[in-house]
Amino acid sequence: MTKKLPVTYDLLGEDGKARAGIITTPHGTIETPVFMPVGTQATVKTMTPEELEEIGAEIILGNTYHLYLRPSDELVAKFGGLHKFMNWKKPILTDSGGFQVFSLGARKTVDGGEGTSLVKITEEGVHFRSHLDGSKHFISPEKSINIQNNLGSDIVMLFDECPPGLSDKKYLIPSIERTTRWAKRCVEAHKNPETQGLFAIVQGGIYEDLRQKSLDELSVMDENFSGYAIGGLAVGEPREDMYRVLNYIVEKCPSEKPRYLMGVGEPIDMLEAVEAGIDMMDCVQPSRIGRHGTIFTKYGRLVVKNASYAEDDRPLDEDCDCYVCKNYTRGYIRHLFKAEEILGGRLATYHNLYFLLKMMKGAREAILNKKFKNYKDEFINNYSMGKKSSWITPKKIGQ
Numbered sequence: 165m166t167k168k169l170p171v172t173y174d175l176l177g178e179d180g181k182a183r184a185g186i187i188t189t190p191h192g193t194i195e196t197p198v199f200m201p202v203g204t205q206a207t208v209k210t211m212t213p214e215e216l217e218e219i220g221a222e223i224i225l226g227n228t229y230h231l232y233l234r235p236s237d238e239l240v241a242k243f244g245g246l247h248k249f250m251n252w253k254k255p256i257l258t259d260s261g262g263f264q265v266f267s268l269g270a271r272k273t274v275d276g277g278e279g280t281s282l283v284k285i286t287e288e289g290v291h292f293r294s295h296l297d298g299s300k301h302f303i304s305p306e307k308s309i310n311i312q313n314n315l316g317s318d319i320v321m322l323f324d325e326c327p328p329g330l331s332d333k334k335y336l337i338p339s340i341e342r343t344t345r346w347a348k349r350c351v352e353a354h355k356n357p358e359t360q361g362l363f364a365i366v367q368g369g370i371y372e373d374l375r376q377k378s379l380d381e382l383s384v385m386d387e388n389f390s391g392y393a394i395g396g397l398a399v400g401e402p403r404e405d406m407y408r409v410l411n412y413i414v415e416k417c418p419s420e421k422p423r424y425l426m427g428v429g430e431p432i433d434m435l436e437a438v439e440a441g442i443d444m445m446d447c448v449q450p451s452r453i454g455r456h457g458t459i460f461t462k463y464g465r466l467v468v469k470n471a472s473y474a475e476d477d478r479p480l481d482e483d484c485d486c487y488v489c490k491n492y493t494r495g496y497i498r499h500l501f502k503a504e505e506i507l508g509g510r511l512a513t514y515h516n517l518y519f520l521l522k523m524m525k526g527a528r529e530a531i532l533n534k535k536f537k538n539y540k541d542e543f544i545n546n547y548s549m550g551k552k553s554s555w556i557t558p559k560k561i562g563q
Contacts, residue, residue, distance in 0.1 A: 171361025229261035245316025329400035361390030
C-alpha cells in the first residue's frame with residue numbers, strides 16, 4: 165500500500181520539459197513554478213508577513229542551523245511552531261542546516277577571519293562551532309530532523325553532506341554514499357510523516373553519472389519522499405555545467421513529485437531551470453543585493469546608490485506595477501541609501517522580491533499557454549541589454 169504523503173503535486177500543464185502545477189501542503193497550495201523568499205531567522209529581512217502576502221509570496225524558507233542556534237527550536241516549539249512564532253499562515257520549507265554547518269563552520273573562525281576548518285565530519289554526523297560565539301555543537305541526521313519537527317515546517321529537508329564546489333569524483337563518491345546512509349536515518353527519525361513532507365536531496369557535483377547514482381540510491385526510499393531537491397549547484401561551477409546537469413537529472417526525478425533547485429535566484433538561471441523542469445527555487449540574493457542598493461529591472465541590474473541617479477525621477481523599473489515603483493523615484497530611494505535610512509533597503513527588497521515572483525508567474529502562464537520558449541527568450545533578450553537600455557541610463561529631472 166502506497167503511503168499517503170502530506171505534500172503532493174498535481175501537474176496542470178507542460179511545454180517541453182517546463183511544468184506548471186499545484187503543490188498542496190498542510191498550510192495551503194502553491195502554484196508552480198515558484199520562487200521562495202528566504203526567511204533565514206524566521207523573517208525575510210526587512211519584510212513583514214503582510215508585505216510578503218501583498219507581493220504574492222506563497223511559501224517562504226526558514227533555516228534550521230540559524231534557528232537551532234538562536235532562539236532554539238525548543239523555544240519556537242513552545243510558541244506553537246514557526247508559523248505562529250513569525251505570524252506566517254502559508255507554507256514554510258526548512259532546510260536541514262547542512263549547507264550552513266559546512267559553509268559557515270568550515271570557512272570562518274570565531275573572530276570572522278580565515279582559519280583552519282572547524283567542521284569535523286563523522287559517520288554519526290557533523291561536529292562544528294557556532295559562527296555566533298564559537299561554542300561547540302553536533303548535528304546528526306536525527307538531530308536535524310528533530311529540530312525541523314520542532315519548527316513544524318510543511319516541508320522538511322534531509323540532512324546531507326554539502327561537498328565543496330567543483331569537488332572531484334574521488335571526494336564525491338563516498339560523500340554521496342554517506343548522504344544515502346544519512347537519508348535512511350532521516351526517514352527513520354521523522355516523527356511527523358503525516359503532517360510534514362520530507363524532501364530528498366540529489367547530490368553529485370557536475371557529473372551526470374554521480375547525479376544518477378545519488379538519485380538511484382534515494383529512489384529506493386521514494387515512498388517516504390514528498391519531493392526531490394537538486395543540491396550542490398550554483399556553488400562556483402560554470403553556468404554551462406549547471407545547465408548541463410539540470411537538463412540531465414531533473415527529468416529523471418519522479419514526475420509526480422515537485423522538483424526543487426536549491427539556492428538559485430538569478431533571473432536567467434531561474435528560467436533555464438524552469439525550462440529543465442524545476443518547480444521550486446529559493447535564494448537570499450534578491451533581498452541581499454536589495455539591501456545594498458542593487459535592483460532587478462526588465463533590462464538588467466541597476467545600482468540605485470550611484471550618484472548618477474540623484475536627480476532621476478523615474479521608478480526603479482518603468483515596467484513594474486509594484487507598490488514601490490508606483491510611489492517612489494530612483495532619486496528618493498538613492499537619497500535613502502546615502503542617508504543610511506532603513507527604508508531604502510526595505511523598498512529595494514520589496515521590489516526585487518516582487519520582480520522575481522512576477523517573473524515566475526509569467527513563466528507559469530506561458531507554460532500553460534504553450535509559449536514558454538518565447539517568454540524565456542524575450543525576457544533574456546531584454547534582461548541582457550543592461551546599459552544599452554535607456555531605462556538603465558540615468559537621467560535628470562525634466563529630461
